[in-house]
Amino acid sequence: MPPFRAAGRLALLLAVLAEAPLAARAQTDGGVGETIEVAGERPGGSAQAPGAAGTTVDMARFSGEVRSAAEVLATSPGATVHQSGAPGQSASLSLRGASADESLILLDGIPLQGPGGGSIDLATLPAALLDRMIVSRGVLGAQLGAGALGGAVELVPRRATSRPSGGAQASIGSFGTAQVEGDFASGGALLGIQLDRTAGDFDYAARVPPEAPTFYGYTRQNSDARRASGLFRLEQRPAADTELDLLLQATAGDRGLPGAVTLTTTHSRSLDQGGLAGARLRGSAGRLAWAVRAWGRADRIELRGVQLTNDCTDGGADCPRSDERSSTARAEGEIAAQLGGRQFLKAIISGGEEWIAGAPTGSHRRPLTSLALSDDVVLPLDVTVHPALRIDRVGPDTAVSPGVTATVRPAGPLEFRAGWGLSFRPASFAELYLDQGGVAPNETLSPERAWSADAGAAWRSPHLTLAANVFWSRYRELILYQLYPPFRSKPYNTGAARIAGVELQATGSLPWGVTAEAAYTFLDAVNLRSGLEGHHLVYRPPHQLFGRLARRGDRLEGYAGLTFRSEMPRDAFDSAHLPAQLRIDAGAGIRAVGPLWIDFEVKNLLDDQTQQDLFQYPLPGLSLALIARARL
Amino acid sequence: MKRTAFALILAAACGGKYKAPPAQKSIALPTGAQLKPYDPAHPGNANPQGLAQVGDKVYATISNQYYDAAAQTVVNAGPGFLVGIVPSTGAQTLIDLGGSDEKQCQNPGFVRDSNGLLYAPCSGNFSGVDSGRALVEVDPAGAKVTRRAAIPDGRVPNGVAPGAAKIWMGDAFSLQVFSVDRATFTADPSMAALTLDCPQTPKTGFSYVADVLILYGDLYALCASDIAGTLFRFDSATGAAKGSVAVGPTPSEMSSTFDGRVAVINSGNNTLSLVTVSGATMTADNKALTYPSGTSILQDLRSRDNFLFTVASGSNSAQKIDLTAKGGPKIVQAASFGDGSNPYNIFPLDDDQAIVTNRQTNSIAAAQWVVVP
Incomplete structure (x- = not known):
């Protein structure tokens, strides 16, 4: 099967896209009043990490598109997303070249974790129920907590409005993929549900044998996935100066684990459930602001038909299921005070515990405590400084994370910023205790440590935003899995790295209501591990480019975007590489009647079926989706 | 030019290069109950590994193992075997290496031929103290084990190089190369072992002897680690060191080449090293070939x-x-x-x-x- 076969489809779609701005212009010229929504970057980044290099991704930008959280995050500079195949399969995030475990993800301030206590699988996040994602980059442990070595992503759920509002979206597409999302808010409460499914049986092309030039066509098997996610949010004002905020989120999924192209597994499956609950009460009294919060999360994963070297038939004595559960409960209190007119001091104290239980790991628990202090100081000449200090105790490990950022606005829309941070990541439960198949535990692991410095400039005007950042970071005591004879691998604090890079971002408004945006990332991730000095870290693309043209109108909308990733090393010696990848997506939609929009979307327009990601997992070729949505 | 090419083609067509009878596309190996499992409830798989040829048969080692899901490890299900195969017909001869109690050779991996005999080291259960570790000598003509040498505790054989006086083996978990006296078929004392050395990740790295081979009368031994590899050369009779050279990371195995060099494949970085030995000097081209990324x-x-x-x-x-x-x-x-x-x-x-x-x-x-x- 030829991997490239899309010339005709490409021409058709480009024609559709070209029609949209022309139609909009015709309407405007004809005097039909049309509201042009400029879907640009929202002002302001993270409230928790002011002054940090960041990008706010407004989910409304992707209305009429089927976008997973991973796909949305991939539009941000400094973010690398790795996906293991079809929609619904696991995906991970790397910020500024840090590992997924070193890139913190928080939902409304609550750190999310996978069942092993490590990074969360992005495929479990209900993207359609989010309002925006705030990507903050740098070593931000002082501001956002232990683990934010590459940065953090704050997921902001849809707001619970007081007046009735809501929306729904349904889509069907290639490979049996379908999604239904609905949310309704009223009286300060919001309920949202997202349902996803895919058969995942996409075609892909692979060289077999890999040394030969010829591609052969295959169809992915055991790559189906189903997921249901829900979100409930309640925002009430029990008193004039007091606000109560409740958040409930839950997700459950079931998916096949198809394996790499060289070792497909037709019997392996994964079932997961997870959720969190949080309550926050906050208020103010004069120059004081206060908040108390309690939250808990629990996650579970069950693996079936998974064996050391292959898959196996679930249910047999030689094929036991593994069951892993992790949970966290935590309470925190926060007090902030305005000192004079130029200083805002904040202190947060937090305590709790996390647990893990399961067949591969056994039962373990560790206490979590932290004290965080931060200050926002406004100095003359419009200079703002944000020093922060956080002390974390995670189990037996105690570490201090200092950090500081500063911004200066010398004139008009021009802004300069700089930041520095030092922090740590405690070993995850999985690294400490997971004893399964080819993986051995290591209870003697110590935390990973990193520091980084960055500086940047930005130009923010109503119609144009330009931002550039450079960064330099050093990592040590990195936890890496090494061969543990005879058959297993075991984690050790043996890695070190230097990661530097450049991040550029531009967003601008063009005529006819078209918004253009581009994000470019240069990454130089160099291994400093003894014996491997000078080689590059695996799966860190040196160059990434995201570009997009979009138009949002009252009747017509459309977009075209490209994602480019340069060739990246696949082994520690720079001798095997994942080829460069270019993906072009496009879509167009029309408001059919009232608030009902009908959109049509094409992903991987070039139908490149040869693309792969981590560990030789193939990615889908061209896929189509028909989307209907309405929002009131 | 055209006449030269024609002559070469003619020479190739008639020139006497050996052509083996066409081999069967796939030959299923004995498995399960055919491999004399210790526990019928847990029969093993063939899990074949090494290959060597004597006469018209190619002999493969049969590891005979199964995966114990509860213990999360690979277990020796029964004795080790050699299977002699006629590739063109698929005809098979199974040779039990387990001895009288079926436990005197477990988990054979390598096999090499010498003087019409086969030598296979058995790695046992990798503990380094079990009785399943041995070097067995097999007479393929009689399809039976002729001699067995127990491996001293602390050693797990990996690779075999039959020399004139000694049969050398590497250690899968250390950097020792040890031998069995060919005449008496007894293992050398531990102090007689040769020790290799190659860089590894400090504290946490792992190094081992990946392969041993007799070439042109010398013993060659491959030291492999997570980040490096070194090819050593010794006098095969005395064990005297004769040189070494760095090859690629995590080398797997080696072979002689038609022009007298030593070829080494490096699994760490997907490369082929070609080592030239000239007198006491060894030089390596460690990027002789880089394999495709796939x-x-x-x-x-x-x-x-x-x-x-x-x-x-x-x-x-x-x-x-x-x-x-x-x-x-x-x-x-x-x-x-x-x-x-x-x-x-x-x-x-x-x-x-x-x-x-x-x-x-x-x-x-x-x-x-x-x-x-």
Whole structure:
């Protein structure tokens, strides 16, 4: 099967896209009043990490598109997303070249974790129920907590409005993929549900044998996935100066684990459930602001038909299921005070515990405590400084994370910023205790440590935003899995790295209501591990480019975007590489009647079926989706 | 020019290069109850590995193991075996290596021939103290074990190199190369072992002897670690050091070449090293060939005429490399053995045919070559 076969489809779609701005212009010229929504970057980044290099991704930008959280995050500079195949399969995030475990993800301030206590699988996040994602980059442990070595992503759920509002979206597409999302808010409460499914049986092309030039066509098997996610949010004002905020989120999924192209597994499956609950009460009294919060999360994963070297038939004595559960409960209190007119001091104290239980790991628990202090100081000449200090105790490990950022606005829309941070990541439960198949535990692991410095400039005007950042970071005591004879691998604090890079971002408004945006990332991730000095870290693309043209109108909308990733090393010696990848997506939609929009979307327009990601997992070729949505 | 080419073609057609009878495409190996399991409830798989030829038969080691899900480890299900195969017919002769109690040889991996006999080291359960570790000598004509040498505690044999006076083996978990006296068939005392050394990640790295081989009367031993590799040369009779040279990281195996060099495949960085030995000097070209990125986990190589035959278990593929190609060594043909086959060792039957042991699918398969332009 030829991997490239899309010339005709490409021409058709480009024609559709070209029609949209022309139609909009015709309407405007004809005097039909049309509201042009400029879907640009929202002002302001993270409230928790002011002054940090960041990008706010407004989910409304992707209305009429089927976008997973991973796909949305991939539009941000400094973010690398790795996906293991079809929609619904696991995906991970790397910020500024840090590992997924070193890139913190928080939902409304609550750190999310996978069942092993490590990074969360992005495929479990209900993207359609989010309002925006705030990507903050740098070593931000002082501001956002232990683990934010590459940065953090704050997921902001849809707001619970007081007046009735809501929306729904349904889509069907290639490979049996379908999604239904609905949310309704009223009286300060919001309920949202997202349902996803895919058969995942996409075609892909692979060289077999890999040394030969010829591609052969295959169809992915055991790559189906189903997921249901829900979100409930309640925002009430029990008193004039007091606000109560409740958040409930839950997700459950079931998916096949198809394996790499060289070792497909037709019997392996994964079932997961997870959720969190949080309550926050906050208020103010004069120059004081206060908040108390309690939250808990629990996650579970069950693996079936998974064996050391292959898959196996679930249910047999030689094929036991593994069951892993992790949970966290935590309470925190926060007090902030305005000192004079130029200083805002904040202190947060937090305590709790996390647990893990399961067949591969056994039962373990560790206490979590932290004290965080931060200050926002406004100095003359419009200079703002944000020093922060956080002390974390995670189990037996105690570490201090200092950090500081500063911004200066010398004139008009021009802004300069700089930041520095030092922090740590405690070993995850999985690294400490997971004893399964080819993986051995290591209870003697110590935390990973990193520091980084960055500086940047930005130009923010109503119609144009330009931002550039450079960064330099050093990592040590990195936890890496090494061969543990005879058959297993075991984690050790043996890695070190230097990661530097450049991040550029531009967003601008063009005529006819078209918004253009581009994000470019240069990454130089160099291994400093003894014996491997000078080689590059695996799966860190040196160059990434995201570009997009979009138009949002009252009747017509459309977009075209490209994602480019340069060739990246696949082994520690720079001798095997994942080829460069270019993906072009496009879509167009029309408001059919009232608030009902009908959109049509094409992903991987070039139908490149040869693309792969981590560990030789193939990615889908061209896929189509028909989307209907309405929002009131 | 045209006349020269014609003459070469004619020579190739009539010139006497050995052509083996066409091999069977795939030969299923004995498994389960055929392999005398200790516990009938837990029969083993063939999990074939090493290959060596004597006469018209190619002999493969049969590891005979199963995966114990509860213990999360691979377990020796029964005695080790050799299976002699006629590649053209698929006819098989099973040779039990387990001795009287069926436990005197477990988990054989390598096998090499010498003077019409076969030598296979048995690694046991990798604990280094079990009785399943041994070196067995097999007379293929009689299809039986003729001699057995127990391996002293603390050693797990990996690789075998039958020399004139000693049969050398490497250690899978240390950097020792030890021997069995060929005449008495007893192992040397521990102090007589040779010790290799190659860089490894400080504190947490792991190094071992990947392969040993007798070439031109000398003993060659490969030191492998997570980040490096070194090829050592010793006098095969006395063990006296005769030189060493760095090769690529995590070398797997080695072979002589038609022009007197030593070829080494490096699984760490997917490369082929070619080592030239001149007097006391060893020099290595460690980027003689870099395999395509899709090739993964190089496991074995063999030489025949001007070709090297290599196999990669991660990508389920084999490669035929022409050492005389213009511009340097080049992959001229490649073969796939199918998703999940896990080919482990390769043996060329002639310049155009090679067979592999498929460890995961428990078979011997013939390479179906495709041309790599």
